[in-house]
Amino acid sequence: MHQPTRLQALSTFLKAQRAKLLPQEVGIAPGIRRRTPGLRREEVAQLAGVSTTWYTWLEQGREIKVSPSVLEAISNALRLTPDERSYLYALALESAGTSTYPLEEQQLAISPALRRILQELRSCPTIISDRRGTIVGWNAAAAHIFLDFEQLPPEQRNMIRLLFTRKEFQRLAVNWEHFASGYLSIFRAYYGKYVEDKWYEQFLEEMGRLHPDFNRMWEQSRVSSAPEVVLEFRHARAGKMLFHLTSLQVQGQDDLRCSIYTPDPDSPTEVKLKQLMERRPLQP
Incomplete structure (x- = not known):
């Protein structure tokens, strides 16, 4: 098991969550000498009902015994969301998921039923990806809005990598960081579950090295298994387009995810x- 990786991820997460909370939000007077943003370690420990030394060791990523009840108290002190709590539990209780065999050896061809669903969602660009963000299925609408994934080698069809490398994606979203952050929040949820998979550390190192904005956005990213957001796109041919993004978990051992972009009904x-897909002249 990759214990140092898991403990480092736990340490980074706890520090980030502590920094997000203002003292006044939890009923603590802010004072005048606060050198760091957010709460102090001793304040989190007090709110959680644990010793400052024990919490410090936990946040430093030391190997100490942790119980679910204490994690619940820390979750309450840090005001974590349900997805953030699951992330904390997975890292602290060593319950990160493991595959019975490496993902690259799995046959991730989507089922005929799922492929039929993709085809039926004609008016909703839809992408199916695995737990590493690799795109394993898409429909015609997605190819028209984003790009024709069929033209990419399979090893390049990673949604996180495409968001940072392809100009099509960066030009498409009016607020690109908001668009990318939604996928990073899902990716972080998987990272917490599969932190023992060496692939994640290698991928994060590569992305941080090649793309200056990645490390900052990764450190600031939330944890969400299914964010629902409204996105404004500026398509090269169609102009302004509004979509509601819904992310659904596909049940099964492969941890597939279905991202559906539903057109805003009031736009x-x-x-x-439809005009794009029929290659008809677009109406103003």
Whole structure:
């Protein structure tokens, strides 16, 4: 098991969550001499009902015994969301998921039923990805809005990598960071579950080395297994388009995820999408 990796991820997460909380939010007077943002370690320990030394060791990533009840108290002190709590539990209780065999050896061809669902979602760009963000399925609408993934070698079809490397994605979203952060929050949820998989550390190191914005966005990213957001796209041909992103977990051992972009009903987005797909002249 890759214990140092797991403990380092736990340490980084606890520090980031502590830094997000203002003293006044938890009923603590802010004072005038605070050298770091957020709460102090002793304040989190007090709120959780544990000793400052024990919490410090936990945040430093030391190997200490942790119980679910104490983690619940820390979760309450840090005001974690349900997804953030699951992330904390996975890291602290050594319950990160493992595969019975490496993911690259799995046959990730999507089922005929799932492929039929993709085809039926004609007016909703839809992408299916695995726990590493690799795109394993998409429909025609997604190819028209994003890019034709069929033209990419399979090893390049990683959604996180594409968000940072392809100009099509960076030009498409009006608020690109908001768009990318949604995928990073899902990716972090998987990272907490599969932190023992060496691939994640290698991928994070590569992305941080090649893309200056990645480390900052990764450190600031939230944890969410299914964020629901509204996205404004500026498509090269269709102009302004509004989509509601819904992310669904596909049940099964492969941890597949279905990301569905539903056209905003109060906008002409669906009409524009149909015109794109039919290759008809777009109406203003």
